[in-house]
Amino acid sequence: MSEFVHIVDDDDAVRDALAYLFTSAGHAVKTYASGEAFLADGGVEAVGAAVFDIRLGGISGLELHRQLKAMGSILPIVFLTGHGDVPLAVDAIKSGAHDFLEKPFDDGELLRIVGEALDAAKLARHRQEAETARQDRLGALSERERQILPLLIAGKPNKVIAAELDIAVRTVEVHRSRVLAKMGVRTVVELASILPRSTS
Known part of the structure; x- marks a missing residue:
């Protein structure tokens, strides 16, 4: 199963800039203009890591995160936030998001955080696969x-x-x-x- 950095941002310029940043760093990228588009593309089964704008048109980044968690997704989420959204982002971390970065952000810092998220995703997936295999054997x-x-x-x-x-x-x-x-x-x-x- 291919691993991607999934970018969900309703600002075309930001979305394109993020896609260029991650592609230039050697990551496979998928981009979405809305949370709805991400879900419609099978987001709950997405593998890799995701970068969500915390405030999206339509379903918000926070609500998208909640829905993914409720559906059993283990995709690590990195939120991009405005200054006024930091308290929301902290709450998101407490509810299971991987991290957040405040705008304007440093490209190197974002790459580092998403790299950590990708490593965490691999570990979580391996644990999930091991648990599934264990339960199958017990059965x-x-x-x-x-x-x-x-x-x-x-x-x-x-x-x-x-x-x-x-x-x-x-x-x-x-x-x-x-x-x-x-x-x-x-x-x-x-x-x-x-x-x-x-x-x-």
Whole structure:
């Protein structure tokens, strides 16, 4: 999936200048004249980072951010603000925006902040993908394997697990092997490192 710097600004001159700045720095860029256009283009699934003017015609940058968050987007947002908008931008940071920059801004500072946002986006995406894979693996476990899993993580020996579940030790050994295989690990230590002790 391609990574872009998504620019949403209703000022044609600012939008073009930002596009030139990021393109010159080697970033792939997509531009939008409104929040509505960004959403219509599948903005909730956008990958990379975004630069929003905090005050847009139509849906505001703040409202656009709220809608994206409500739809589950993890796209990091950098707001461009006027002096009077700084309190709004601070509130946006508290609600999950990546950062804001007050106009007139320094090009180098904006590139640095957006670069950090892109790095944060990659990390968040990798974590999301890892969690999805983990949940898929957990979903592949049988009912008995799900019973044994938390006991394995708790470090209980096979004999103890067998006694607690009233099954044969050999049965525990078989299920233990299957749990490790399905979770994509080789040892119980590895298993515990990818799952919380409270997993049940």
